[in-house]
Amino acid sequence: MPKLMKEQEIAVAEDKEVATSKETLVEVTGLSKKFCKDLKTSLWYGVKDLIAGYSGNKKKRELRPKEFWAVKDISFTLKRGECLGLIGHNGAGKSTLLKILNGLINPDEGKVVMRGRVGALIELGAGFNPVLSGRENIYNNGAILGFTRKEIDEKLQHIIDFAELEEFIDMPVRNYSSGMKVRLGFAVAAQMEPDVLIIDEVLAVGDLGFVLKCFKTIDTILPNTAIIFVSHSMPMVSRICNQIILMDKGQAKFQGEDVSKAIDLYYTRFASNDVKILYTDNNIVLDYIHIKSHDFSDGLFQINWNDDIQIELKITSKLDKIPVPYITIFDKEQRPVAQLEPFDGIFESIDKRNLTYVFYVKNLQLSKGIYNMNLIVGKAYGKNPFLRINDVLSFQVKHNLDVWPPLLIKTKTTLAK
Numbered sequence: 001m002p003k004l005m006k007e008q009e010i011a012v013a014e015d016k017e018v019a020t021s022k023e024t025l026v027e028v029t030g031l032s033k034k035f036c037k038d039l040k041t042s043l044w045y046g047v048k049d050l051i052a053g054y055s056g057n058k059k060k061r062e063l064r065p066k067e068f069w070a071v072k073d074i075s076f077t078l079k080r081g082e083c084l085g086l087i088g089h090n091g092a093g094k095s096t097l098l099k100i101l102n103g104l105i106n107p108d109e110g111k112v113v114m115r116g117r118v119g120a121l122i123e124l125g126a127g128f129n130p131v132l133s134g135r136e137n138i139y140n141n142g143a144i145l146g147f148t149r150k151e152i153d154e155k156l157q158h159i160i161d162f163a164e165l166e167e168f169i170d171m172p173v174r175n176y177s178s179g180m181k182v183r184l185g186f187a188v189a190a191q192m193e194p195d196v197l198i199i200d201e202v203l204a205v206g207d208l209g210f211v212l213k214c215f216k217t218i219d220t221i222l223p224n225t226a227i228i229f230v231s232h233s234m235p236m237v238s239r240i241c242n243q244i245i246l247m248d249k250g251q252a253k254f255q256g257e258d259v260s261k262a263i264d265l266y267y268t269r270f271a272s273n274d275v276k277i278l279y280t281d282n283n284i285v286l287d288y289i290h291i292k293s294h295d296f297s298d299g300l301f302q303i304n305w306n307d308d309i310q311i312e313l314k315i316t317s318k319l320d321k322i323p324v325p326y327i328t329i330f331d332k333e334q335r336p337v338a339q340l341e342p343f344d345g346i347f348e349s350i351d352k353r354n355l356t357y358v359f360y361v362k363n364l365q366l367s368k369g370i371y372n373m374n375l376i377v378g379k380a381y382g383k384n385p386f387l388r389i390n391d392v393l394s395f396q397v398k399h400n401l402d403v404w405p406p407l408l409i410k411t412k413t414t415l416a417k
C-alpha cells in the first residue's frame with residue numbers, strides 16, 4: 001500500500017523536482033537488520049537496549065546469542081526507469097528489506113534515501129484499514145501520499161475500474177478476498193503516479209488476467225518510475241528487471257545487471273537427485289538411466305548446447321510384451337519443455353526380460369539451464385503405466401549466451417533481395 005518514508009535514516013526528499021529522466025530515486029547504503037529467533041530473548045534484549053540507550057551507550061553491537069542478520073550490508077542505487085529484482089529462497093531477507101525501504105521497520109545499520117512519491121504493495125491488506133470500505137481506503141491512502149481530495153476524486157474512477165471492484169467498492173476491506181485486496185492495492189499503488197514502486201510477491205495471489213494487466217501497467221509506468229520487485233517467478237523477474245540482487249541469508253550473493261546469471265545461480269540450488277518412484281506395479285525395475293558420453297558432475301549430466309545426446313536406460317521386465325518408455329523434460333519452473341517420443345519398431349528376437357533403450361536426440365537446443373526428466377513406462381503413452389518415476393535424471397545445458405526462453409534455436413537466416 002502507498003506509504004511515505006520516515007525521516008532520519010529513511011529520508012524522503014519531499015521536493016518533487018524529479019523531472020529529469022535519469023535521476024537517482026533510491027539510494028541504499030550498508031543496510032542491515034537483525035532479528036532474534038526467540039521472542040522472550042528478543043524482548044529482554046529490547047529492554048536492555050532501551051536502558052543502554054537512555055544511559056547514552058549506543059555503541060554498535062555484534063550479534064548476541066539467538067540473534068541473526070535478516071538483512072546484512074545491502075547497498076544499491078536505482079534510477080528512474082530502472083527495475084531492481086530481489087530474488088532468493090524463502091527466508092533470504094527480501095520482505096524484510098522491502099519493509100525497511102517502505103519505512104515499516106527501522107534498520108539496525110545503514111541508510112535509505114528515497115526521492116519522490118513511494119507506492120508499495122507489500123503485505124496483503126497492509127496499509128488498508130479493514131473496517132473502512134475500499135472507497136474510503138483509497139481516500140486515506142491518497143491523502144497519505146499527499147494528494148488533495150480533488151486530485152483523488154479525479155483518480156477514483158480509474159482506480160476502481162482498474163481494480164475491477166465497482167460492485168464491492170463500498171464493502172469493508174476485511175470482507176475482501178485475497179485477490180480483491182491485491183487488486184485494490186496494486187490499483188492504488190500504480191495509479192497514484194509513484195516515483196518509486198515497491199512490489200512484493202503479493203501479485204502471485206491475483207488471477208492470471210489481473211497479473212497480465214499489472215504487467216502492462218508496469219510496462220507503461222516504468223519509464224517514469226523506479227521499481228523494486230520481489231518475486232519467486234523467474235520468468236516475471238527476467239521480463240521486467242534490468243538489475244538484480246540474489247539474496248542468501250540476508251546478504252547479496254550476486255548483484256548486478258546480469259539478470260540471467262542471478263537466475264541461474266538461484267536455480268542451481270534446486271538441482272534435484274531425489275528420484276521419486278510414483279507408481280510401480282512391480283513388473284518393471286529400472287536398472288539405470290544415463291546420458292551416454294557426457295560428464296556427470298554436481299549431480300547433473302553436463303551437456304553443451306546443440307550437442308547430440310543419447311539417453312540410455314535399462315529395465316528388467318516380467319512382461320511378455322515389450323513396454324514403451326516415455327520421457328518428459330521439465331525446466332526449473334517445472335514446465336514441460338519437451339517430450340521424447342520413442343520407437344515404433346518390432347522387436348521379436350530380443351531378450352524381453354532385459355531391455356536397454358537408447359533415445360537419440362540430435363542438436364539439443366534447449367537454452368542454458370538445469371532440467372529434470374520424468375519417466376513413464378507403459379503399454380502406450382498415457383495408458384496403463386507400469387512404472388512412473390519423477391526426477392529420474394537431471395542435466396545442465398551450458399552455453400556462453402545468457403538466454404532465458406526455453407529454446408535457443410540456431411536458424412538459417414537469409415536477407416531477401
Ligand SMILES: Nc1ncnc2c1ncn2[C@@H]1O[C@H](COP(=O)(O)OP(=O)(O)OP(=O)(O)O)[C@@H](O)[C@H]1O
Nearest residue numbers: 035036037070088089090091092093094095096097
Ligand atoms: N519480526 C520478525 N522477528 C523475527 N524474525 C523475523 C521477523 N521477520 C522476519 N524474520 C526472519 O527473518 C528472515 C528473513 O525473512 P523474510 O520474510 O525477509 O524472508 P523472505 O526472503 O521475504 O522470504 P519469503 O520468500 O519466504 O517471503 C527469516 O528467517 C524470518 O524468519
